[in-house]
Amino acid sequence: MPAVQETVDQVRRIDVDQYKYGFVTDIESDRAPKGLSEDIVRYISAKKNEPEWMLEWRLEAYRRWLTMTEPTWARVHYPKIDFDDLYYYSAPKSTKGPKSLDEVDPELLATYEKLGIPLREREILAGVEGASDRRVAVDAVFDSVSVVTTFKEELKKAGVIFCAISEAIREYPDLVRKYLGSVVPTSDNFYATLNSAVFSDGSFVYVPEGVRCPMELSTYFRINERNTGQFERTLIIAEKGAYVSYLEGCTAPMRDENQLHAAVVELVALDDAEIKYSTVQNWYPGDKDGKGGIYNFVTKRGDCRGARSKISWTQVETGSAITWKYPSCILRGDESQGEFYSIAVSNGYQQVDSGTKMIHLGKNTRSRIISKGIAAGRSDNTYRGLVSAHRKASGARNFTNCDSLLIGDQCGAHTVPYIESKNASAVFEHEATTSKIADDQLFYCLQRGLTSEEAVALIVNGFVKDVIQQLPMEFAVEAQKLISISLEGSVG
């Protein structure tokens, strides 16, 4: 109940300009020359002081990428991207890589403060004194580099490694070599291959056997620089019996031109391990006429490699001009479980083509998909999902529920399920509904005294409740607010 009220208050406070993270940080940056070539790949690798094997890995991906073409099957439309007109590397000049907070440019700290992301451990501790379970360790990635990672020392005591991936490549090469590209191979798809060639930073998490990560881990991605692609790479490994909950958040300034974001996330869960991965995606969606905004072309995949392992994706997608992402689970281990909970909100001219893939390979594997799409304005919102059972996946179970809510009459909601079963004992269920915030539903609320903003917030909160409940507590309220802000002005 209080969350609903807060949502309503929040919505009311918003003025004309709905995207509150649209500011630009004025900071000098160090950029690679425009365009993409082997030299640029070498430049990035050199900037990161990478070992030779890493450079080779990148170059192989780059050569592969040259032979590939962009996918066109998604229900999204945009002008052809000129990949030679982009910058592939940009770093704040004052920061060469993650270091202690005292050395971080105050301008950057101020930026994260403005975004509401606490980076000073001292302050975080002061803020939530005594509530040790509510602390969140943060890795802050600004354009192409990780600026700082908090609580590193404390995590290290528990044996958990949480650092920038560029640091992991140097410090933990054996782990990185073993797992990088093992879930999303360099040849996977156009954008994942591009990412493999030019990725600059991202987070690395390693939770050793039997360890339950003592706090939430989170990464905040910020694109600042103009005409710059952001290619982050995240790798999370949970050893046998380990548990980790990880959250990523993303924002970007308001710019007239479109910006490309092509990330790759790989998760590996070994026997009895569990990874919970939550995303609150709020990249700049473009203005009310559809100008500008982020192209969010992302490959996220989790491998339930061990028996009884579990991977759960929860996403709240409100930003980006175009979203193209399908966080997936490969259910390789026997009795492993995959989950996908999604809220995708589109307004204005946003285009969303998102969903998941649940690939059942092991015996008695289970998966669950709950997708809530909300389309308003002139947006298009597509759920695209694959559920498949391999020949040997006896006893595979899936339950899918896709609900779409339409606000207004100029938006579209589409559901495209693919179901492939090669094992007769597999049981797959699919439910889908499409509804509209009907005029009479709205009138009913108005007649009881609610304003139209309050009414929409209430109806939408009810619609997304099942998914919001899956988010870590700290972010559930935040996500609820975000959804309402995204829908601001959607009812005339």
Next chain:
Amino acid sequence: MTAVRSVAAGMNGQIKMLSIKNLHASVGDREILRGVNLEVPTGQVHAIMGPNGSGKSTLSYVLAGRDGYDITDGSIVFGGEEIVETPAEERAAKGIFLAFQYPLEIPGVATMTFLKAAMNAQRKARGEAELTTPDFMRRVKVAAEKLNVTQEMLRRPLNVGFSGGEKKRNEILQMALLEPKLAILDETDSGLDIDALKTVSDGVNALRAPNRSMLVITHYQRLLDHIVPDVVHVMAAGRIVRSGGPELALELEANGYADYVGAAAA
């Protein structure tokens, strides 16, 4: 205050809760209300009866301020104030309540949550403090018990999977909690069996008060056996064509609406 009084007071000096004059309303180019004149004094219960398509439900929607109707002529004065231009949510805060013929469902929103949101929205609009949770819970408990509304029902999503009787009881519960000055009951008897009709009618009768008026819209006379009106109006083809005492309802029950349908068309 005197200016308000002069508008609110009718010819006979009684205070009018509601005064409708020559009200014309259309949807698209179809005129549905064709000059409605109606006065409801404070504290009285008036019934509007009429055949299907006579404009009864349209009148209730227009009074509540629903979008989609063009008010082409006439006035609606509520509590001494012209409200034709007032948005629906403001009318609600001023004290107009409509019990819907078909209450709407809101999946995922607990009935309790909805009640609190509505009560506080109206209080806020009137510049009153929001209810504290204990105060709210106490009010709900008292009102719910009278209407046989269980705690379990209050936890369920609003009207989702409710039976016809549960939905109507829920409407009266909202009316009891929102304490309107004017309650419009649109076909509240539809879809109710005799026991449910009694519960709902008892609930409505308990809310009769000297400072509250009601407009009971119904097709059948049977509701008026339970909620006995002060005045009965007959509506046909978008106008009030006859008014009288409670006995008029019995006459309609016996003779049907045929006379009025013919007369109004002529």
